Amino acid sequence: MEELFQQLTNGLAVGAIYALIALGYTMVYGMLRLINFAHGDLFTLGAYLGLTLLAAFALEGKMNGLAVGGALIVMSMGLVALVGYLLERIAYRPLRNSNRLTAVVSALGASIFFSNAIMLAYGARSQVYPGGILPTTAIAFFGVEIPLMRILMFIGAIALMLALYWFIHRTRIGSAIRAVAIDQGAAKLMGINVNSVISLVFLIGPGLGAAGGVMVGLYYGEIRYDMGFSFGLKAFTAAILGGIGNIPGAMLGGLLLGVIEALGAAYISIAWKDAIAFTVLILILIFRPTGLLGERVADKL
Amino acid sequence: MGAAFLELRDLRVSYGRVEALHGVSLRIEQGEIVAILGANGAGKTTTMAAVSGLIKPAGGGIFFDGRPLHTLHSHEVVRLGITLAPEGRRLFGTLTVLENMELGAFTLKDKRRAATIRDWIFELFPRLAERVEQLAGTLSGGEQQMLAIGRALMGDPKVLLLDEPSLGLAPIPARSIFASVREINRQGVTVLLVEQNARAALKIASRGYVMEVGKVVMEDRADALLANTDIQSAYLGRSKTS
Ligand SMILES: Nc1ncnc2c1ncn2[C@@H]1O[C@H](COP(=O)(O)OP(=O)(O)O)[C@@H](O)[C@H]1O
Numbered sequence: 001m002e003e004l005f006q007q008l009t010n011g012l013a014v015g016a017i018y019a020l021i022a023l024g025y026t027m028v029y030g031m032l033r034l035i036n037f038a039h040g041d042l043f044t045l046g047a048y049l050g051l052t053l054l055a056a057f058a059l060e061g062k063m064n065g066l067a068v069g070g071a072l073i074v075m076s077m078g079l080v081a082l083v084g085y086l087l088e089r090i091a092y093r094p095l096r097n098s099n100r101l102t103a104v105v106s107a108l109g110a111s112i113f114f115s116n117a118i119m120l121a122y123g124a125r126s127q128v129y130p131g132g133i134l135p136t137t138a139i140a141f142f143g144v145e146i147p148l149m150r151i152l153m154f155i156g157a158i159a160l161m162l163a164l165y166w167f168i169h170r171t172r173i174g175s176a177i178r179a180v181a182i183d184q185g186a187a188k189l190m191g192i193n194v195n196s197v198i199s200l201v202f203l204i205g206p207g208l209g210a211a212g213g214v215m216v217g218l219y220y221g222e223i224r225y226d227m228g229f230s231f232g233l234k235a236f237t238a239a240i241l242g243g244i245g246n247i248p249g250a251m252l253g254g255l256l257l258g259v260i261e262a263l264g265a266a267y268i269s270i271a272w273k274d275a276i277a278f279t280v281l282i283l284i285l286i287f288r289p290t291g292l293l294g295e296r297v298a299d300k301l
Numbered sequence: 302m303g304a305a306f307l308e309l310r311d312l313r314v315s316y317g318r319v320e321a322l323h324g325v326s327l328r329i330e331q332g333e334i335v336a337i338l339g340a341n342g343a344g345k346t347t348t349m350a351a352v353s354g355l356i357k358p359a360g361g362g363i364f365f366d367g368r369p370l371h372t373l374h375s376h377e378v379v380r381l382g383i384t385l386a387p388e389g390r391r392l393f394g395t396l397t398v399l400e401n402m403e404l405g406a407f408t409l410k411d412k413r414r415a416a417t418i419r420d421w422i423f424e425l426f427p428r429l430a431e432r433v434e435q436l437a438g439t440l441s442g443g444e445q446q447m448l449a450i451g452r453a454l455m456g457d458p459k460v461l462l463l464d465e466p467s468l469g470l471a472p473i474p475a476r477s478i479f480a481s482v483r484e485i486n487r488q489g490v491t492v493l494l495v496e497q498n499a500r501a502a503l504k505i506a507s508r509g510y511v512m513e514v515g516k517v518v519m520e521d522r523a524d525a526l527l528a529n530t531d532i533q534s535a536y537l538g539r540s541k542t543s
């Protein structure tokens with residue numbers, strides 16, 4: 001029973017990270033019908049920038065651990081958002097009117113570029129987030145000890161997602177994002193600057209991915225230049241699971257995948273952990289390609 | 302010839318290598334309803350798209366109150382006070398009636414003005430007021446057209462462009478749409494109206510243009526066009542009496 005509860009909460013916490021990354025895939029897809037393959041690498045970049053910022057500002061020990069974590073997340077989000085914006089301007093916008101395959105190739109190229117750039121800058125060996133930034137204590141839930149860090153990561157990711165949901169559904173700019181996802185031409189007729197909206201989405205998605213990167217660094221304590229590949233693929237699976245283009249779908253898909261994976265690793269075999277996500281991906285693609293929530297994908301954004 | 306309110310001067314538009322408009326010139330004065338008639342493929346929708354900034358012309362120009370429009374992006378054209386209710390309506394089907402209308406007011410900074418216009422639209426189309434929370438995609442055809450027009454009006458336009466508002470509607474809802482267009486015009490909105498239903502359009506218009514394969518082939522007062530025998534046989538279905 002305790003084992004189950006541990007696995008469940010771990011799955012939810014990791015799943016919240018998948019969900020956070022999945023939002024970037026799903027929003028870009030909803031807007032442009034493009035899979036931004038570089039998104040996983042932007043997540044990695046976020047993790048590394050968090051580490052660099054920590055050293056650059058010598059934050060450790062200066063403030064309370066939560067404030068340090070929060071500051072790293074916010075700064076890394078800002079920088080990676082800027083990189084995401086430039087990525088769209090340089091690698092995707094010039095190809096907006098060419099055929100889809102061209103944009104896909106550009107996305108793959110961008111992914112290789114970022115992962116290589118990270119490897120060159122930081123090295124191919126994994127790097128360590130200093131332990132003890134966040135409290136390593138545990139909190140008892142119904143007699144089960146849950147690490148506080150796990151709870152913080154879950155709350156942090158969920159808070160960012162709720163903020164995004166609120167922004168999309170309750171603000172004027174948020175409705176413009178929804179309008180562009182549904183029908184770009186009609187959105188233009190409303191006086192919406194579609195290019196600005198697309199830029200905004202390329203600020204938000206990578207920004208959220210970077211937050212996930214820093215959280216993963218803080219949680220696992222170790223990051224690698226190529227971790228964006230497996231996290232990216234799992235987040236992408238989560239996006240498909242929920243229905244790509246669908247924001248609540250990405251959130252649900254991420255949490256679900258995290259839990260499935262954690263339970264699978266515990267009760268089937270830890271060796272199968274990664275294979276589980278891909279099995280899920282293949283099963284959805286075969287049996288429910290529209291995902292759990294998405295019928296006509298973009299309409300649900 | 303003084304500057305018209307809205308003027309298209311020798312407008313040329315191409316899709317790839319195929320030219321769809323071969324030099325179209327139109328003039329619309331403030332406060333008018335002007336109809337554009339023509340068979341399918343004549344270039345009416347292309348003309349509207351060019352005015353809205355959705356398509357960049359290959360030649361010629363579009364001027365609004367003397368200012369060039371053809372160099373602007375579509376969102377800038379909307380800000381100047383020209384909105385289009387497009388062919389096929391293009392509603393945001395999975396959003397509610399109210400959300401669609403709010404998007405129509407996207408460029409309107411003055412919230413009180415937006416509320417005034419919304420009340421006026423609900424007066425004009427009481428059916429919309431009853432259905433504010435309904436998804437736009439679930440409305441009937443006539444209601445969808447009301448919403449398309451209402452949404453375009455929410456931007457507080459000086460010129461309303463209507464592309465085939467009666468398309469696909471039964472006679473009664475179509476008649477009600479034409480009556481509303483006349484009412485909208487009475488409130489001071491200049492209207493450029495593209496229609497296949499030439500008779501109904503000419504009855505509310507002051508002037509009309511007839512387009513054929515990317516050119517304007519005739520231009521006259523609406524009553525003269527209604528009486529013209531060539532027009533009657535080509536566009537008014539002479540045998541019908543209304
Ligand atoms: N997106 C497009 N791509 C290529 N050709 C088009 C496109 N839209 C319209 N056309 C062509 O341009 C011409 C004018 O079309 P359109 O403006 O839609 O006419 P109308 O609205 O009068 O029926 C037609 O020959 C049509 O086939």
Ligand SMILES: [Mg+2]
Binds near residue numbers: 345347388465
């Ligand atoms: Mg047409």
